[in-house]
Amino acid sequence: MNLPMDPGLRSLVGADLAGMALSVNGAPQILHCAPSKRLVYALREDLGLTGTKVGCDAGDCGACTVLLDGKQVCACITPAGQAEGRNITTVEGLAEDGKLNTLQQAFLKHGAAQCGICTPGMLMAATDLLSRNATPTEAEVLDALGGVLCRCTGYRKIVEAVLAVASNDVVLDEAPVGAAVGSRLARLDGPAKLTGAEKFGADTIPAEALSLRIIRSPHARATFTLGDLEAFRAAYPQLEGIITAGDVPENSFAVFPTPKDQPVLADGHVRFRGEAVLGLLGGEDAIRAIPESAVPITWTVETALETSVAALAAKKNALHDFAPDNVLCRGRVVKGDVTRALKQAAFTAEGAFETTHVEHAYIEPEAGYAEVFEQDGKQRIRVFVCTQTPYMDKEEVARVLKLPADAVQVVPSAIGGGFGGKLDVSIQPLLAVAAWKMKRPVRIVYTRPESMVSTTKRHPAQMQVTLGCDASGQLSAVDFVGDFNTGAYASWGSTVANRVPVHASGPYKVANVKALTRAIYTNNAIAGAFRGFGVPQACIATEALMDDLAEQCGMDRFEFRLKNAIRAGDQTATGQTLAASVGLAQCLEALRGAWHNTLGDVARKNGSRSDSSGHGNIRYGAEVGRLRYGAGIACMWYGIGNTVIANPSTMTIGLRQNGRFILYNGAQEIGQGSYTIMPQIAADALGVSVALIDQIHGDTDLTEDAGKSSASRQTFVSGNATKFAAEDLKRQLCEKLGVSAEATLTLEGAVLVGRAESGEQRLDLAKARTDARGDIALGSGTFSPPTIALDADGQGVPYATYGFAAQIAEVEVDMDLGTVKVLHIHAAHDVGRAVNPTQVEGQIHGGVAQGLGLALMEEYISGRTDNLHDYLIPTIGDIPPITTYIIEDPEPIAPYGAKGVGEPALIATAPAIFGAIRQATGVRVAFAPCTPDRLRQLIKGQGT
Amino acid sequence: MHQTQYLRPTSLDEALLVLADRRFEVLAGGTDFYPARVGKPVDVDILDITRVSSLRGIRDEGRLFRIGAATSWSDLIAAPVAAPFDAQFAGLRAAARDIGGLQIQNAGTVAGNLCNASPAADGIPPLLALGARVELASSKRTRSVALADFVLGNRKTLRQPDELVTAVLVPKWRAGSRSVFLKLGHRRYLVISIAMVSAVAALDDAGRVALCGIAVGACSAVAQRLSGLEARLIGRPAREAASLVAAQDLKGLSPIDDVRGSAAYRMDAALTLVRQAVAQAVDAGAAP
């Protein structure tokens, strides 16, 4: 490209109306923004190239990675001025002649994109590498991609994809007619994620939109008064509006009907640091320039209840009047007589365990807009937002605005990761209140610190647990007491308190169980839903004690678990008899070889002090070398869907005159693959090619309620609804054709052909009558998992089906530094049926990565780690090879047998790592995360 | 909001003239500048030095090497250095490879790291150990100060507002001197050090330590040289060196408790790292 000017000289005379010339994806462009503007916003706003994403604005996540003269840089910390006269390549510049390039194709084939928010950055980093080195080693891939964080994939499929470019291993797998389920069909929304075309929450801005900036409490607990807002507005003429508690028609919300304890904007009283107090409206830069200190708020700081212990001990000043003891709710499951069983047990093991706040750290901060519009003479409001639960958002927005539900339309954007963190409303009510008041579109994009300080976390847990077994190693008793710090507002606290007791005895057959939990209000960040709803915390405790018991019994840790594994026909702690699809024993058997190999490997690496006992339980003495190795194993189970509470999904599917099906898919895609899985299921139920199915996805005006994307429920629950809908449609079509319901349907262009034993019938669709939406026929299906309410002792059928898993971890511990390197994870999961094995593996990898983070590094401390610089999640270099073993013990009432895997993926990882650390070092880890300083202290404490 | 200036001179003289006139914030890679302003507009006048080509690259100036102030970490990794002196940069290069990810290394500069003066700046210990100096220029004068004197405290340096850091000056060590850098963090990439240590050593013909420099970072407001230990190692056989490191040698450090680790842990880990760094600096083959 030819650049006319000398930027240096010109700049000395100051700003220049000619703008800054540069080349973007090979085409000349002129930027007229300030040279200090972050390049990422110049690309996104001035040039409309929204493929480059923003996750942090601080260089920490790499989502904004672009190439500057062929080298990767973070566009969020590069001034636009430095791009002048240079060549920029963004994700939009990768496709060749409108076709995915080899790298993009490799990402698609290998399932390297899940939510897709990190994908542009990953692709650019990989492009940089491959331009320098066409045949990189794995280590070179890690080094080149080390600056981009991914929270979904666990990175392994990204590495696989980049390595696949050299061997051109990019041919997509087929999804055969009638066997789409079980195929490795590439994500149907993949191409949009790989080209930058996908629209996430921050990628669409209505014309004339005002920006909203929320002023938040700097105190964990305080009362406040607002000063003269008129004078404040007069001082800042750029301010176009303010919203306060007084502008909120119904200033309370919460996930559950009671208690609706959280205000949209605090009304004189704040209960956690980061709580929303008021909103400023105006141009983005203009409102950002207003100093926080200028906002007239007078604070009276109160003593905060910072921990569960403090909240329980407090005699006065409860967080909420309706909960004078600061207990939001209690959970309870009691079966048999634990006290007696523990007395009679040959061996018992007990311990206290603790975990901290964990942040979801999805790479996309909350973003979206709201706008008021008129339809059929009525005012309605549309909210465009990244969400896991469009239908709940709709109810919540309607409630807060005191509008009928049908006045609200929620249009989910593509979502850049959720993991439970986008299961509560965050920006939705704020945007709605502001847009309703201003009668103008209003947008907001949370900054990274704002996202972290204001949205939910994993519950910190304090658990006291005792396990008992008989002399033969048969588990006889589990006594579990757990307190879960739910923070300032209820959110999903009661879900955690109710789910944990059901799972507290682990995936084992135990006659006597007592599991008691409490969700406790404190002045901490709100704890809500996070992959596993408390079960990962509980699993850390019980699995550590399983190791204790195995050792006491002189049994191998693997055999001990296998002996106690719950099987079909056994009863759970809630008295539910598991009839089928109980694949834990198969998971363990699948790992038998890996377990023995890992033990052998560990013994060899540890040198002469090999495992002479043969039990894999040996503790090493004082003469250890600096690097020690260990293997650990853990099992888990997880109820799919809500705990007892009904959670129906409805799906509909139509056939159109153009000879294509249309699936109205309300199962929100959050990276887990529901946009791909539902069509796979529908295709097989119809007996047609998946390529014939179009979709309308998650617009509450257009799709039925398919519930939320949480509790690992979509494949099972919405999958069933999809299957039923497709079967219903097929029945209707066969009827129209006049063939039996067993007929095979095919489409020859716009002609529907039904072939049955009785013969062949044809229907010219182009001439067929349609409904108002254009569907010739519409099939509908609804499913809600059958459950039975729990009684006062927690007895009943809380879930219709469960997922099971066993995982092995191998670690290397630096005894002198306390650092842990995970060398390998083996993960065996009973998923009933893998509708899409690539996606199942992807979920497992991603879960393992989050489990590893939970185990070793993640600790959210409000005010100190609310950014991705100090809050550490695993990078590409921290995730070891993961070997997956997919076990398919089909669930009879699930679609093609398929259960969920989203949350099960994470649960066993941390306890397996802790078990491995224990074998390596001899110390039992009872606190997560096990950071180097904590582990070193434990190691020193035992005198080695 | 007043209209801020953003100047991009191409020569050093122009840059110094700008600074002589009034206060400008110097910007190089921007990797410290922008992260400090998340969610806030840029409201300062900026002097961007990345177009001053004379400030870029490493030059052999006879008795020392000059690392220009606009030299990025990636430039440093790639820069060829004559064989006998190459190994003295091994530590600094290892530090460079562990700064952020490649994006940060491609933009961030060595000089920016020193000017930002974070206690956890990875560039400081290897340069301290090598005995580097910092060159500062204003329109009136040019001076050079020892790095140890340049950094005054947590994010404080003795640079005057009208001065630009123009280069980092690294003395040539005896041919064959080897330096190492060890970084302790919670994860593999993109991690701020809990503690880091750099050591550089030259051996005499008899395999004894002839010269050495050892520095520890993130264990005090400013990274520290361990001069007592250095003195004790001189003249000692290489194979004994690591065993001579004692807890006493870290007495001058004053680590703090923070989210990355406790003070006690930092002391403990620093001792391990110093031993390992010394062992590796005196013997290429030493295992961790």
Ligand SMILES: Cc1cc2nc3c(=O)[nH]c(=O)nc-3n(C[C@H](O)[C@H](O)[C@H](O)COP(=O)(O)OP(=O)(O)OC[C@H]3O[C@@H](n4cnc5c(N)ncnc54)[C@H](O)[C@@H]3O)c2cc1C
């Ligand atoms: C994601 C991420 C990871 C990081 N990881 C690490 C890490 O692992 N280790 C580490 O040490 N650092 C790390 N950093 C910090 C940073 O990248 C380095 O300190 C870098 O070397 C700074 O150089 P820069 O050119 O980008 O500085 P800039 O941001 O441009 O400037 C930094 C400061 O120095 C001043 N300055 C710069 N150059 C001059 C000059 N020539 N004369 C006078 N003043 C000057 C500026 O005014 C500013 O105050 C990381 C940063 C990010 C964003």
Ligand code: FES
């Ligand atoms: S947005 Fe640039 S690194 Fe996160």
Ligand code: FES
């Ligand atoms: S796919 Fe990487 S963050 Fe979601």
